[in-house]
Amino acid sequence: MLRIPGISLAVLSRYCYYVADKILPFVVILRKSNFIATLTMLSKGDVILENHLKNPNVVYKYTSSDIQNELLDICAAQIVRKISESIQRSRYFAVLADECTDTATKEQLSICIRYLVYEGPLVSVREDFLCFVTAENTKGQTIAVLILDVLQQNGFDINKLRAQGYDGAANMSGKFKNDLATNENARYEMEKRTKLRTLCETRWSSRADALKTFKASLSVVVSSLDHLKDDGDDKAGGRLCAILRFEFIIGLVVAEHILSSTVSLSNYLQTPKCNLLQALKESKVIIQLLRNERADDTVWDALYDEAVTIAAEFYITPSTLRRAGIQRQRANPVVNNTKDYWKVTLYLAFLDHLITELEIRLVDSEGRFKGEALLPEKLDTHLNAEMIQAIYDANTYDADLTDPDTFRQEIERWKARWSMVPTDERPADIITCLNHTDPQLYPNITNIPSLLLAMPVTTATAERSFSSMKRVKTYLRSTMTTERLASLATLNIHREQEVDICRAVETFANAKSGKRLAHFI
Numbered sequence: 001m002l003r004i005p006g007i008s009l010a011v012l013s014r015y016c017y018y019v020a021d022k023i024l025p026f027v028v029i030l031r032k033s034n035f036i037a038t039l040t041m042l043s044k045g046d047v048i049l050e051n052h053l054k055n056p057n058v059v060y061k062y063t064s065s066d067i068q069n070e071l072l073d074i075c076a077a078q079i080v081r082k083i084s085e086s087i088q089r090s091r092y093f094a095v096l097a098d099e100c101t102d103t104a105t106k107e108q109l110s111i112c113i114r115y116l117v118y119e120g121p122l123v124s125v126r127e128d129f130l131c132f133v134t135a136e137n138t139k140g141q142t143i144a145v146l147i148l149d150v151l152q153q154n155g156f157d158i159n160k161l162r163a164q165g166y167d168g169a170a171n172m173s174g175k176f177k178n179d180l181a182t183n184e185n186a187r188y189e190m191e192k193r194t195k196l197r198t199l200c201e202t203r204w205s206s207r208a209d210a211l212k213t214f215k216a217s218l219s220v221v222v223s224s225l226d227h228l229k230d231d232g233d234d235k236a237g238g239r240l241c242a243i244l245r246f247e248f249i250i251g252l253v254v255a256e257h258i259l260s261s262t263v264s265l266s267n268y269l270q271t272p273k274c275n276l277l278q279a280l281k282e283s284k285v286i287i288q289l290l291r292n293e294r295a296d297d298t299v300w301d302a303l304y305d306e307a308v309t310i311a312a313e314f315y316i317t318p319s320t321l322r323r324a325g326i327q328r329q330r331a332n333p334v335v336n337n338t339k340d341y342w343k344v345t346l347y348l349a350f351l352d353h354l355i356t357e358l359e360i361r362l363v364d365s366e367g368r369f370k371g372e373a374l375l376p377e378k379l380d381t382h383l384n385a386e387m388i389q390a391i392y393d394a395n396t397y398d399a400d401l402t403d404p405d406t407f408r409q410e411i412e413r414w415k416a417r418w419s420m421v422p423t424d425e426r427p428a429d430i431i432t433c434l435n436h437t438d439p440q441l442y443p444n445i446t447n448i449p450s451l452l453l454a455m456p457v458t459t460a461t462a463e464r465s466f467s468s469m470k471r472v473k474t475y476l477r478s479t480m481t482t483e484r485l486a487s488l489a490t491l492n493i494h495r496e497q498e499v500d501i502c503r504a505v506e507t508f509a510n511a512k513s514g515k516r517l518a519h520f521i
Contacts, residue, residue, distance in 0.1 A: 075487070079494045086117060092160050092454040094114040094162060099135060102469060102473050107138060108135070110462040112459075114163075114456045125272065125275065128494070131150060208259040247319075249316065250307040257303055265282050265286050269457050275431075275453050276369065291355065294348065368397075371451070374433075375428065379418055388407075397447070407444050413442070434453065437449070472488045472492065473485050
């Protein structure tokens with residue numbers, strides 16, 4: 001049996017198996033005592049491993065934190081290598097980055113990749129977590145250097161990088177960097193939502209849910225705060241006074257209603273398979289819905305009546321904010337009654353702001369959406385000489401298109417091809433269009449949908465990686481190094497990926513003995 005210092009390959013293969021598949025990715029055991037306890041428990045069904053752990057004559061048991069880190073790095077490197085190989089086969093890719101402070105107050109930069117996956121003739125989109133790296137600061141230059149280093153270390157072709165997405169890294173965010181009944185009824189409603197939610201700063205869908213839960217349980221919250229106030233809790237008394245005001249109640253009702261309209265869009269935008277054209281289409285739906293509600297007085301009437309009904313339960317009279325003849329620091333419209341005051345200063349103002357933000361960030365964004373005109377379904381209605389020139393002149397595609405004459409000739413062939421297909425049978429979405437396009441016959445038209453698919457809509461994938469980070473690096477494990485954190489997070493996030501234990505053993509053994517293994521026992 002081929003051995004490395006102090007340990008047999010049979011034992012080592014079991015270590016790798018338990019580290020990669022049984023212990024760390026799921027339970028995330030980091031402290032030595034917990035690791036040894038779990039390894040001992042698992043060894044009860046494994047005679048070879050049990051003898052190794054109980055043998056008092058074995059000097060090198062290979063259970064130290066350094067050995068754990070090496071095995072984790074080897075296993076995680078396999079997963080990252082698979083992702084890197086898929087990305088290298090992709091026509092284009094995009095970088096997603098976000099930063100978050102861990103329990104050791106270190107800025108951890110999460111780097112994820114959005115890319116195209118080719119499964120035979122079909123194309124799909126993936127967004128995968130790559131790694132965590134520690135950022136000394138969140139300056140744009142520092143983040144850029146870290147991202148480039150990670151891409152180069154993994155052998156990515158920088159020339160294929162076509163888009164970047166940033167969120168928490170505010171100084172990297174492009175053009176925008178300068179620029180939320182009775183007690184019995186309440187309890188019945190809360191059966192669906194058993195606890196109050198915090199207002200999440202990044203997930204709008206959870207904000208809408210938190211507001212709905214709070215509104216349904218308002219009478220219970222007021223009763224609880226009242227009891228705490230009677231027990232001498234000054235903070236509870238202050239919060240109770242803030243809640244029992246009409247301006248709070250009308251704000252709660254309006255915010256919950258408007259934000260609930262955006263929940264489906266918010267959830268959809270966070271899916272990795274969502275692309276820019278789909279995001280544009282669904283955003284227009286929500287914008288039209290909000291505009292319809294703005295023009296429909298019955299919607300506002302229903303919201304105001306609901307707020308008045310809730311206020312009446314607590315003997316609150318509808319009122320406005322204090323007004324003065326000359327007022328520059330708050331809304332002071334010329335209105336006749338309380339209802340019109342809140343409609344102008346709150347309801348319409350909120351709607352207009354939300355509609356404007358959706359249009360600026362998702363609808364009116366640059367010339368890249370002009371590539372939508374190449375979809376077979378839209379050729380007859382959207383693609384003309386002016387649009388062809390606009391697509392060619394768009395800064396998004398200029399580096400990936402041939403000369404203008406060749407581009408126009410290709411489009412003419414493209415139009416002729418789909419003119420022979422009935423309109424109702426033509427692809428209407430970008431994925432289907434790309435799957436029906438031969439890159440050898442239509443290289444330019446293949447490039448444009450590929451670019452649109454590679455461009456990220458949100459940085460939700462990077463944000464989701466922080467949930468794994470918080471599970472792995474808790475306050476009791478705040479001394480964990482970034483390398484160990486990155487390896488554990490990779491194994492946890494990509495736990496559906498299989499780790500080749502034989503290859504991990506060979507890599508580890510070669511590092512320790514410098515010998516090439518011919519077989520495993």
